[in-house]
Amino acid sequence: MILGLWMALVLVLAGLWLTRPLWRRAAPRTQARKRANVVAYQTRVAEIEADLAAAVLDVESARQLRDEAGARLLHDADTVAAVDAAAAAPPRHLRWTLAVIVLLALASGLFYWRSDSWRTRDLIALAQSDPAAAQRQMIDGMVAKLETHLHAEPADAEGWAMLGRSYVVLQRFADAAKAYARANALTVEQPHADWLVAAGASLGMASDGHDLKPGRALFEQALTLEPGNAEALWYGGLAALQSGDYGAAYAEWLKLRGQDLPDDIREVLEQHLPELAAKAGQTLPPATALAAAAPAAAANGVSLIVHVRISDALKAQIKPGMTLLVFAKAATGPPMPLAVQRIDTPTLPLTVTLDDSEAMMPAMKMSGFANWVITARLTASGGAQALSGDLEGSHPVARADAGQPLDLVIDRQLP
Structure with a gap:
């Protein structure tokens, strides 16, 4: 200035x-x-x-x-x-x-105006006070430019894929699925395995129940192109598990087990592969050194006691009939929630408990991970997808915090 x-x-x-x-x-x-x-x-x-x-x-x-x-x-x-x-x-x-x-x-x-210098100055100031809001504003700006570009150049497959990734970050999963579908339609002759997986995962995340079954064909197509694609094996195994196809889920996760994986994902595999092997009538090969840790974690279980309140600045934004969603996601790993509590027409402040009993999938429980991000969202739509105008707050949590009261403040409105 x-x-x-x-x-x-x-x-x-x-x-x-x-x-x-x-x-x-x-x-x-x-x-x-x-x-x-x-x-x-x-x-x-x-x-x-x-x-x-x-x-x-x-x-x-x-x-x-x-x-x-x-x-x-x-x-x-x-x-x-x-x-x-x-x-x-x-x-x-x-x-x-x-x-x-x-x-x-x-x-x-x-x-000065076209180069966004004044916007950059405001963004830097916002990043100092609210890094999450600054990141979202930066992504919103990038999305707006991409949308303008793709309106003029609708045949840009890379642009559609980039737009899909941006929508995923913004938790606009339905829009992400459409963007990836456009990218895949433009590359039918030379498909991209990663884009196929992303399209299937976005379809699942866009549904309230995180149903991955509609995207199973996309995961299988991706595995035909790249048999060792880690994300295709992971989501393909989850989709097969939701479909009750334990043999396919076991086969795909067994292939995934041999790859270099984050500790959280490996713990989930080691926890559920013995059960899948039994249901599929297979003999599980010797477990890795991490196998012993997963059953112990599952046996102990975890419980997060979350006290949810709203900041004074946003109290006036609460509308009648809003729904409160409180959920936990793995800090590193799959994007779908591990546990969810839904409260219609809530009265804040209130306290909720998240544990394995709220798991949306048997193979995806909180006890299989060591670090989470808990989020509270007030939405007028009642759906799982984040929308403009929703009120939200998030907080990272480690396993050492389990069982202790956690204060979660809803302190921002989604643009």
Whole structure:
């Protein structure tokens, strides 16, 4: 801000210096020259009268000479006025200089606006006070630009995939599924496994029950392209588990087990693979070193006691009939909630408990993870998808915090 003011001051001073002939007052020369011409005329008339009195001139000649002197006086007066007017007018190059200065000022202001410098300044200030809101605002800006670009270039498959990823970050899963569908439709001859998986996962997340079954064909198509695709194996196993196809779920998760995985995901696999192997009539190969940790964690279980309240600044935004969703997600791992509590027409503050009994899938429980992010969202739609105008608050939680009261404040409104 200070730098911008200094630049504006320098521009003004430069403009004043270059245009000083335009605002400096010209010397009053017109009146002096007019007085000199009048004195010369009076002197000439006196000479004519003297010659007439001395009989050097006759009456007619004297009249003609006086008329000539008067005509010359008028002509000189017009000439003086024209010369002074020309001198007072700004030189042509100064007019061009003034025009260039005005154009530079306009161009600088336009560049400042188009380059989003003022938005960047506001975004930096917001990031210092609310990093999550700043990140969301930055993504919203990127999404708006992408949407404009894709409106003009609808055949840009990479652009549609990028838009889908952005929608996932914003938890606009239905829009993400549509964007990925456009990207996949444009690459039918050379499909991308990652885009197919993302489309299927977005379809599942867009449903209230996080039903991955509609996307199972997309996961299978991705595995045909890349048999070792970790995300396709993970989501394909979940979709098969939801469908009751334990043999397919076991086969895909067994392949996934051999890959380099985050600890949380590996714990989930080691916890559920023995049960899947038994249901599929298979013999589970020897477990990894982490296998012993998962059953212990599952046996102990976890419970999060969440005290939900709303900030004073947002109390006026609560509308009748809103629904409160309180859910926990893995800090690193799958995006679907591990446990969810739904309260219709809540009265805040209130306290809820999240544990494995609220798991949305048998294979995806809180006890299978060590770190979570808990979120409370007030929504007028009643659906699981975050929408503009919803009121929300989030807080990271570690396993060491389990069983202790946790304070969760709803402190922001989604744009």
